Amino acid sequence: GFTLNLGARYEKQTSSPDNNNIMPRTGFAWDIGNDGRTVVRGGFGRFYDQLFDNIPNTEDLFGITGNFSITLTPGGNPGVFPTFPAVFTALPPGFGAALGRTVTLDLGALDPAARKTPFSDQLTFGVARELAADIALTVDYTYLRGRDLFRTVDLNGPAAFDTTTGATRSIAQADATRPYGSPSRVPGPYGISEGGFKQIRAVVSEGNGWYQGLKLNLTKRFSQQHFYQASYTLSRAENEQDDFGSAAQGADPFDFRRARASNDVPHILVVNGTYVLPRAVSFSAIASFRSGLPVDPQAGVDLNGDGFMTDRPGTLARNSFRLPASKTVDISVGKTIAMTGAQHIEVRMDVFNLLDATNVTQSNPVYGRVVGSPAAVFNQPIRVANPRQLQFAIRYRF
Structure with missing residues (x-):
């Protein structure tokens, strides 16, 4: 038999000016031999995300009409700050002169009127085959294309610089x-130069994402006192920015290049069962x-003068290195003891990371400035997952 489903969905989020969020959906399943043993299936759908509340809230608080703060370091301005336990009663003499022309204003967020709701088009196609009465093999391909994803742009970023x-x-x-001016040279109130702007951050709907995955799954349903399942996934995840909280780290603050995503894991093999x-x-x-997660190499110094130490050295791509592959084996042994009536006692022991493998979850990203000559500490582990752990439990059911 053949089954085809067609549909559409519409959503409107009142905090977003985007009004055309129509989501078509379709799916099909085809029993080739009309015997339930071989099925071809697939589907397509458009899925819209939501506008996070913290984005407009941040724009209201720290945007053009919002608040800003100036942080000063006492050690960097000797003679200006009182000594504990004394407190400020008024700005001391020489306050403005000590600060000089060092303070600029950052706009924490800017609200683009044309912001759109992020969405993704998702496609899946697969085949399922019954190999035996209780064993099935499935092969599925998944494609995802994300558009209008949120990302942060410094609208007043400095010009591109060849590093x-x-x-x-x-x-x-x-x-x-910077296109919207550099720090003012005319002292403002209290002698603080506050006429210029530095960062003007905006969360815009210009990001893109891509995912492709092929999954093979072999499943034996529970029978003859056991079941098992094995699955392998080959995939590739890419984007232009890992999340809307991060900014471009290359020579050009507006250059968002397609690269491996921070959650890209090309190979995953999982085997489980119960007897x-x-x-x-x-x-x-x-x-x-x-596979290990990607590592984004950093120079460890501010190469282009934007004030951040996360620049990438030379022509190295984002997330172009990886952590070591990880392996984890967990086991569980349990026994159920029948009591009177419906009462039972369950005794259970779980062992996590049975092999006591060292699985690295974070490494040092400082590569250094010279491509081809990484620092000795680059990609060295700085955080690992839990070692072998044992857990014992007793459960009483009645």
């Missing part, structure tokens, strides 16, 4: 190239093997 030559640019030189032994004893295990 591949090994040269650096000072913050003052970078500020002089029920005599005398109501059960044994379960799950083993997981996966």
Whole structure:
């Protein structure tokens, strides 16, 4: 038999000016032999995300008409700050002169009137085949294309600067190239130069994302006192920015290049199963093997003068290195003891990370300035997952 479903969905979020969020949906399933043993299936759908409340809230609080704060370091301005436990009763003499022309204003967020709601078009196609009465093999392909994703742009970012030559640019030189002006040279109130702007951050709907995945799954349903399942996924996830809280880290603040996403895991193999032994004893295990997460190399110094130490060296791409692959094996042994009536006692022991494998979850991203000569500490582990752990439990059911 053949089944086809067609539909559409519409959503409107009142905090967003986007009004055309129509989401078509379709799916089909085809029993090729009309015997329930081989099924071809697929589907397509458009799915809209939501506008996070913290985005407009931040724009209201720290945008053009919002608040801003100036942070000063006592050690950097000797003679200006009182000594504890004395407190400020008024701005002391020489306050403005001590600060000089060092303060600029940052706009925490800017609200683009044309912001759109992020969405993704998702496509899946697969085949399922019954190999035996209780064993099935499935092969599925998934494609996802994200559009209008949120990302942060510094609208007043300094001009692009070529960092591949090994040269650096000072913050003052970078500020002089900002399109909406550099810090004012005319002292404002209290002698503080507040006429200029530095960062003007805006969350815009211009991001893109891509995902492709092929999944193979072999499943044996529970029968003859056991079941098992094995799945392997080959995938690739890419985007232009990992999340809307991060900014471009290349030589050009407006250059968002397509690269591996921070959650890209090309290979994942998972095997699990349960066997029920005599005398109501059960044994379960799950083993997981996966590629390491990407590592985004950083120069460790401010190369282009934008004030951030997260610039990438030379021509290295975003997320172009990886953590070591990880492997985890967990097992569980349990026994159910029957009491009178409906009363039972369950005794259980779980062992996590049975092999006591060292699975790295974070490493040092500082590569250094020279491509081809990474720092000795680059990609060295700084955080790992839990070592072997045992857990015992007793449960009383009545």
